Amino acid sequence: MTTADTFQPVLESLDAEAITTPSESLWRATLRRLLRRSSAVVGLIILGTLLLMAIFAPLIAPYDPEQVLIGIEDVRRREKPCIHLLGCPEDRPQHIMGLDGNVRDLFSRVIYGSRFSLFIGFATVGFAIVVGTFLGATAGFFGGWIDNVIMRIMDVLLAFPALLLAIAIVAVLGPGLINALLAIGIVSIPSYARVMRASVLTVKEQDFIAAERALGASTLRILISNVMPNALTPLVVQGTLGFATAILDAAALSFLGLGAQPPTPEWGSMLGTERNQIFTSPHLVFFPGLMITLTVLGFNLLGDGLRDALDPRLARRSG
Amino acid sequence: MIQYTVRRLLSSVPVLLGILVVTFTLARLIPGDPCKAMLGEKATPEVCERFERKFGLDKPIPVQFGIFTANVLRGDLGNSIRFSKPVTIILVERLPTTIELSMAALAIAIMVGIPAGIISAMRHNSPVDVATMVGANLGVSMPVFWLGLMLAYLFALVLRDTPFWLPPSGRLTAGLSATPFYEVYNIALAPESTAFHVAEFFANLYILNSIITKNWVVLVDAIKHLILPAVALSTIPMAIIARMTRSSLLEVLGLDYIRAARAKGVPRLQLIVNHALRNALLPVVTIIGLSLGGLLGGAVLTETIFGLSGVGRILFEAITARDYPIIQAFTLVIAVGYVLINLFVDLSYSYLDPRVRLD
Numbered sequence: 001m002t003t004a005d006t007f008q009p010v011l012e013s014l015d016a017e018a019i020t021t022p023s024e025s026l027w028r029a030t031l032r033r034l035l036r037r038s039s040a041v042v043g044l045i046i047l048g049t050l051l052l053m054a055i056f057a058p059l060i061a062p063y064d065p066e067q068v069l070i071g072i073e074d075v076r077r078r079e080k081p082c083i084h085l086l087g088c089p090e091d092r093p094q095h096i097m098g099l100d101g102n103v104r105d106l107f108s109r110v111i112y113g114s115r116f117s118l119f120i121g122f123a124t125v126g127f128a129i130v131v132g133t134f135l136g137a138t139a140g141f142f143g144g145w146i147d148n149v150i151m152r153i154m155d156v157l158l159a160f161p162a163l164l165l166a167i168a169i170v171a172v173l174g175p176g177l178i179n180a181l182l183a184i185g186i187v188s189i190p191s192y193a194r195v196m197r198a199s200v201l202t203v204k205e206q207d208f209i210a211a212e213r214a215l216g217a218s219t220l221r222i223l224i225s226n227v228m229p230n231a232l233t234p235l236v237v238q239g240t241l242g243f244a245t246a247i248l249d250a251a252a253l254s255f256l257g258l259g260a261q262p263p264t265p266e267w268g269s270m271l272g273t274e275r276n277q278i279f280t281s282p283h284l285v286f287f288p289g290l291m292i293t294l295t296v297l298g299f300n301l302l303g304d305g306l307r308d309a310l311d312p313r314l315a316r317r318s319g
Numbered sequence: 320m321i322q323y324t325v326r327r328l329l330s331s332v333p334v335l336l337g338i339l340v341v342t343f344t345l346a347r348l349i350p351g352d353p354c355k356a357m358l359g360e361k362a363t364p365e366v367c368e369r370f371e372r373k374f375g376l377d378k379p380i381p382v383q384f385g386i387f388t389a390n391v392l393r394g395d396l397g398n399s400i401r402f403s404k405p406v407t408i409i410l411v412e413r414l415p416t417t418i419e420l421s422m423a424a425l426a427i428a429i430m431v432g433i434p435a436g437i438i439s440a441m442r443h444n445s446p447v448d449v450a451t452m453v454g455a456n457l458g459v460s461m462p463v464f465w466l467g468l469m470l471a472y473l474f475a476l477v478l479r480d481t482p483f484w485l486p487p488s489g490r491l492t493a494g495l496s497a498t499p500f501y502e503v504y505n506i507a508l509a510p511e512s513t514a515f516h517v518a519e520f521f522a523n524l525y526i527l528n529s530i531i532t533k534n535w536v537v538l539v540d541a542i543k544h545l546i547l548p549a550v551a552l553s554t555i556p557m558a559i560i561a562r563m564t565r566s567s568l569l570e571v572l573g574l575d576y577i578r579a580a581r582a583k584g585v586p587r588l589q590l591i592v593n594h595a596l597r598n599a600l601l602p603v604v605t606i607i608g609l610s611l612g613g614l615l616g617g618a619v620l621t622e623t624i625f626g627l628s629g630v631g632r633i634l635f636e637a638i639t640a641r642d643y644p645i646i647q648a649f650t651l652v653i654a655v656g657y658v659l660i661n662l663f664v665d666l667s668y669s670y671l672d673p674r675v676r677l678d
Contacts, residue, residue, distance in 0.1 A: 161615040164615065256620070
């Protein structure tokens with residue numbers, strides 16, 4: 001038997017196309033794997049709907065979210081939901097989620113609220129990723145006392161329960177949506193810094209970095225073009241899951257009256273201002289909370305899906 | 320082991336010092352004048368001057384920090400500006416509420432989360448598994464304050480005339496009181512002594528106190544009041560624990576030694592409990608330790624909703640009232656507790672998995 005004979009069956013069993021066409025890019029492969037997971041698809045659908053809701057809010061919402069309807073329609077404060085399809089008399093104005101304590105259409109407010117929750121997510125995660133990766137990369141790349149100082153500060157931040165620290169920071173900055181976002185951003189910096197530092201540490205001793213340096217690449221260039229791409233996977237996963245945490249924490253701050261202030265149609269604040277009406281008008285608490293839950297669920301499902309899709313090893317493990 | 324414990328404790332010192340600095344600085348940075356916040360906007364400069372001298376607020380900030388640190392090291396956490404009594408006394412009154420709430424929540428989370436994770440892993444990809452994971456995903460996504468309010472609505476209003484009715488607020492029904500165990504058993508304690516405060520601390524853990532004093536009416540009432548807030552607070556850690564147990568157990572079940580045990584004919588339940596679970600629990604223990612911080616944050620929200628005057632609630636009120644000593648002391652106690660819990664979690668590794676060498 002010749003060598004050629006030995007390899008023939010192997011060669012035949014390989015897909016000729018797979019050998020000739022270049023392998024698909026990381027992101028395409030990730031997307032393909034992501035779409036195979038039903039939970040991630042559910043997450044994408046939820047978030048897609050939410051995004052459409054935020055973009056087309058003025059078209060979907062039947063009323064202005066801050067418009068007080070007293071004197072305009074024959075309605076009362078905190079009126080229960082009235083849906084014509086479900087038997088509410090046709091001569092009554094339709095408010096599918098009812099009216100709030102200031103006689104505003106809750107459905108319109110809930111729709112506009114989607115804008116705030118997405119904004120909250122982007123703003124806090126964006127801030128925390130930028131600051132966190134910078135600190136983590138600096139600590140990991142330079143090591144020594146710089147590493148020690150930065151990471152000990154991160155340890156101190158992590159020693160406080162996140163929400164309590166955020167409350168304390170808002171107390172310093174003063175209540176308001178932007179300050180609440182800043183507080184949540186600051187509180188979430190350590191997790192990104194840790195992820196980035198760990199990635200830098202694994203990459204920096206490898207031969208291709210030494211080769212880059214031998215070629216005369218600057219530290220900044222190495223960080224941006226060699227280290228960053230290797231750290232991207234855990235950062236993307238952490239960031240997506242970070243959206244969920246940020247939205248929950250921001251809602252909690254607003255609920256306590258430290259975040260978005262009335263009449264802003266922010267879900268946590270809507271829930272907080274009506275929380276004492278839970279026994280008389282539960283719909284005012286139910287709908288904003290349901291929206292927070294769905295949004296957070298969407299980001300959690302997508303985050304989990306992304307983690308599995310970006311790291312096949314983890315996917316096998318969590319089965 | 321002892322050497323490791325000592326080293327871990329020593330390495331916590333810089334973090335603890337950092338916590339001290341952060342708590343002190345944050346409290347000072349909170350805008351507004353404590354004098355005006357306490358005595359009202361009409362307080363005259365003379366009155367405020369006396370007020371500041373009384374609480375040491377007229378001294379330079381570094382001096383204030385030095386005094387604060389020295390006092391903390393002596394166990395003196397200062398006097399509350401708002402309540403005009405030592406912060407330690409307030410801690411003795413309030414901390415038990417939060418401890419009882421967090422422990423109950425953690426117990427529920429562990430008792431439901433771990434079995435749910437095990438069943439999920441044993442019936443991998445079955446409808447039970449899918450349902451558990453959907454439930455877990457919902458659990459981590461629900462805001463504590465929303466779930467708490469909805470539970471209160473359901474159990475206190477909708478089910479009010481059924482045996483499932485549960486009270487929506489407070490720790491005990493009005494009119495009931497938990498007689499401290501030291502009074503029931505006639506233990507003579509000098510008032511205002513340390514022993515007295517320690518005894519009072521334990522007496523304020525109503526469930527423990529009513530078990531010791533065999534006061535079953537109060538016990539049942541206290542448990543009834545605790546169920547709703549504890550369940551609301553438990554969902555997030557419960558979901559995290561269930562997910563972690565499942566994925567960790569699935570990983571272990573794929574290992575060779577499990578296959579060998581199965582080939583040997585070890586019954587399935589015994590295989591899980593005796594062989595797989597011990598190894599699978601390690602990451603679960605880490606997660607339990609980490610979720611305690613979240614529990615304390617969640618306690619602020621749960622205490623607000625269910626009208627419990629615990630640590631979370633009073634800390635929130637102190638921030639609004641700029642009661643520096645309370646803010647400092649309570650954040651300090653919480654952060655130190657958190658650091659110690661994590662230390663304990665690290666140490667428990669070597670017990671659970673002797674392969675983890677602590678060095």
